[in-house]
Amino acid sequence: MKHTIRSFMYLMLTTVFCHAQPFVASDIRLSWTITENNYKNSGETLSRITLYNQGKTNIPAKGWAIYFNGSNPRLQDIEASPIRIHHINGDYFKLLPNAASEGITPGGQIQTYVLSRELKNYTDHAKGFYIVFDKNPSVGIPIKAETGSLIDYSSREKELASKIYKENILIKQLSLEQLPPVFPTPNSYQFLKGGDFILSSAIKIATEEQFDNEAKYLSKELETLFGKSPVIKKSAKNSIILQTDKNLATEAYQLKITPENIVITASSNAGIFYGIQSLKTMFPPKTWAAKQDSISLKSVLIKDAPRFVHRAFMMDVSRNFQPKEEVIKLIDLLSLYKINVLHIHFNDDEGWRIEIPGLPELTAVGGRRGHTLTEEDRIFPAYGSGPDVNNTTGTGFFSRNDYIEILKYAAQRHIQVIPEFETPGHARAAIKAMDARYARFMKEGNEVEAKKYLLRDLNDQSEYRSVQGWNDNVINPALPSVYTFLEKITDETIKMYKEAGAPLKTVHFGGDEVPEGVWQKSPVVKQLIAQDKSIENIDELWYYYFKKVNKILRSRNLYLSGWEEIGLKKILVNGKKQMVIDNRFTNENFHTDVWNNLHGNEDLAYKMANVGYKVVLTNVTNMYLDLAYNESYYEPGQYWGGYVDVNKPHSFIPYNYYKNQKEDFRGESLKPGYFDGKDRLSAEGKKNIVGIQAPLWSEIIKTTDDFEYLLLPKIFGLAERSWAKEAEWEINQDSLKSEQLYQNDWSVFVNTIAKKELPRLDYYSGGFNYRIPTAGYTSDNGVVNANTQFHNFIIRYTLDGTEPNGNSKIYNNQIEDSANLKLRVFNEKGRGGRTITYYK
Template identity: 30%
Template sequence: MDLIPTPSHKPTYSADGSFALTAGTLLVAEPGTEATARWLRATLGAATGLPFAAGTPGERSAGGVVRLALDERASGSAEGYRITVDPASGVRIIGAGPAGVFWGAQTLRQLLGPDAFRRAPVGAPDRSWQVPACHLQDAPRFGWRGFMLDVARHFMPKDVVLRYVDLMAAHKLNVLHLHLTDDQGWRVEIKRYPRLTEVGAWRERTKVGLRESPLWDERPHGGYYTQDDIREIVAYAAERHITVVPEVDIPGHSQAAIAAYPELGNTDVIDTTTLPVLPSWGVNPNVLAPTDNTLRFYENVFAELLELFPGTFFHVGGDECPKEQWRESPTAQARIKELGLADEDELQSWLIRHFDKWLSERGRRLIGWDEILEGGLAEGAAVSSWRGYGGGIAAARAGHDVVMCPQSHVYLDWRQSESPDEPVPIAHARGLEDVYRFEPVPPELTEEEAAHVIGAQANIWTEVMDSVRVLDYMAFPRLAAFAEVAWSALPEPAARDWPDFERRMTAHYARLDALGVEYRPAGGPLPWQRRPGVLGRPKEGPPPIV
């Protein structure tokens, strides 16, 4: 039935026809499924105009029943589920856990057709809502099916984040990684350090395009989430079985924090009181000083954030940290000597290890970009492998968990075709089929090593995405292809049925239309999706796979 992501087991369809949802159809939520029942009644109820009156376990109705139940035998995974649609009695969704019931409800929504994704009924008042008679069993391949949204470079208001939570849920993605801090902005309220948002949450102007561009937007840009905003986002995501992982980038990509609190920088090398929140892009030499004051400052920041984000993982970045200031800094060199470290790479490793231990003592786990491997990896750390597969392979072989997100495959800020019409073209062209053929587990890993690949993630960096319309264009439809890779039990990339996926996308485009997603059309950007005159940084040929 053109499902995306495709079920892990091939569905069977009955020749008996379909089950019709009517005003008399009951919604029965057995214990443990009440949250999904609320979501289903609110979402499908709005789209269909049907009441989905509450029934009791075992109750029958002339209008049939949509029954939600738990049975740990439904699948080998707590996120697995089974759906049975019987024309006479209705729909039964059985999840191995509450998440499985929710993903089953998402599948039911797809089975009803694109108009089930609207917020109000369309068509005739007596329209018939048919669910095809079928039986399917499904469970995800990976436990981490992530999407990283950079809200630091261009701030995305809370309603945009909540909308993307719903879009993730519709694609059975379950980890929202929020990139909350960078050189260009600090996006979360920290009560102990108010200047992080008073100063660090806005910049005076913004580079239009990448560093090579001569264009500037002279409007101030800024914004941040209050702690109650974060609580709302986390709770909203949790109801949809999505975990929010915060990222506070250290020790690089930290100029917004230094602009707010200059003592965090390498004051013995530069006058940090003159540093603004950075208005342009790229790797930045102004990094945190490796001092006790910096450690205590970020411990206090993290302590407030742990109260807001209850998930296991906490992302500390660790990427793109130039070491020039540390080489010139007497303070940094004295710390290297004091700790008996070999060089500046080991100094960064020491800082990451400090926070790995600090987080572990509080029942959390550190995760960082693959640069945290340099100088030695902290004992309990997990790795987001972005520069290719190499970092993830090394980490998995050393017994560390890995989230595969190589830029060569799943950086959704990369351009989508070779066409000159692509807006602000970045790096290599990676289209829908390229993402569909992404394989998260490198073949050179043994079975034991491969078990450390806990999932995959698509990342979107927003230097040139200054609105939700641009974000939609870059994320979709490629995020739909990624969702299938992360969920479904697909064959090796070369054996994947691209024509079948392309055919199923025809139906999925209609769902995205109903959701109001301004995706990139298969034929290329629409006139208003282009950015003529704004330079990018395109690269020719296929990307290197490392």
């Protein structure tokens, strides 16, 4: 009888269990919390992962996994953990329940602890969490996830606020009359007597025929302001005159304003265009806020020319995509400030962003991210892009027509667009795309076509990990199909530039960060080395590859651009492999973007220029705009190369950047003599410094606002240093005098961007989401003093712990010490920056 009852109860329980509602994605919630930095002096961060069951059904210990992107976490205690972590590739991981655990009961939770590299700000947190059930493995469902930190950052925030306060005190308050009439700072200017010129809708443009395009551009710009398009004639009184002076340098111009007319003189179309842009920056900042009746302009004579021919901004659209409209808006910004090169990073491990006719998989596969088990029609999520392939940051590309439109828009504004196809490393999106193409043609039985553009050796067993964690992201240079692929994308690119009527002088083929271990176990590499005796070892494949790439470009009248590694090679130094300069390419007109001035490479740019490479200074410590403005936990950005605020690009000295380098990559002060023994730039090397570039990598950028926040106002420093003439503080040998001169120049610069350029950008080209600085503060004897970097911006505060808004009290003087004090800076338009908390 007892046996019968037990059997009956078991049958009932089984029936109830089988018909109970299974757990769903909304039942589970994840919390990922930083608990300790520098755990046990290891330099690592300890974090706690908690999974909560918010449903009414038991969550079993099998049948599901949670996917996410993060910074290489690993379990603190593998055996005791109820959760396992599996690294898939790159920054892509999944959490799995430990089959030995009991699952999660309704209302219950399980926890584990993980270690990772040091996490310094909130953008470091793992992201993009979604769950996948074994029963439906092709579908990913986002789950509730919270990330945060238990670390007390108050002492760091207080110290930072005090540092900002002290820096702000040194900035002098200047009037508009004390500032240069145009930005970037012109070579010379002189205000003239005789009154103002009144610009109105009645204005005419008188131009020589060769400047017709610039006249049309100016006419359209004035139509935006006045609602009426000026008439363009060959001559006219009381007009804007565009005329030639063949004695001026290529990009030089003169701008003369008198009560009778405005005259812009140049020897080239670019010079005329820059004169027009200078004229626009003479307009009152809020000119673009509404239609104007007239604009009054002071009489002035400006003589101007750029310091460098290559004034570049690099836009990364591969890691996270930005739409065509944002690129057009960016071009408006760059051209206004005479930045004449837009370098677009089209591909990387996480995305391919440009349509290439004949290779549809590049965008159909490589241009799409979402949950996948096979990567046949998309690649893995990255940087938190999540499971949905229709996300706006991981998925996206420029169609051929989009890019032609971008090229036309840029060319009209005298901006050269340099396309970058990152190879042979950082090429995973392209590799996976060509794998998909291979699979398509193999299914059709066409092996020849399948292998035509293949980028990897199918039998390669090499083992490696890139800096970003990928083990399959490097193109194999021993494959002939690789060069067929490079020729194809180059030729299709040339066609787009020709159709757009845009100049194409170079193609950038990357060359960055190829990890140790690649190609070691590749049969095709082994075969190539056996056949070609000039290739002594695996490392010599680098020279072999770029020699062939260079030949492809030279045959098409193009030169090769790349990151610094295109001019380096690996050799054994004291038993260890080390990158050194390769002299074999020094006469090939290679243009190298030298970013690495860290960890013993501080003089690399000068070394390369001294031996003959053309160098674009792209120093990470001063020019990487994706680095956080400062060390606050609440400030977005990277920090592996230090911190880059508004001052870093502005203080950069191209021909002696050691002089103003005061911090290391950790943001700590450099010791005296730090640069002793480093190579200096030679007279010949100086001729090979062709320009300056500021990159903005997009790993943490999810929106156009994110992009503009990191871009502005930092990019003003690039505009100033690449255009304005060499400043006295750059070359003055008296360190105290040099510092005084710099501080004066810095005050002029800050006042200029705060009182003229940022208010202009509130409206220009639809307005920009530039970063508004945080307030600095200090306290003494029960009172708090606060200030802001931009004197015309307003500090508002609250004393009850609430977020200050446009109606909060305005800080005018000292505030009484309060534990609930919060401060926030607002611009002239009323938009607020990040709120900071006062810590006693």
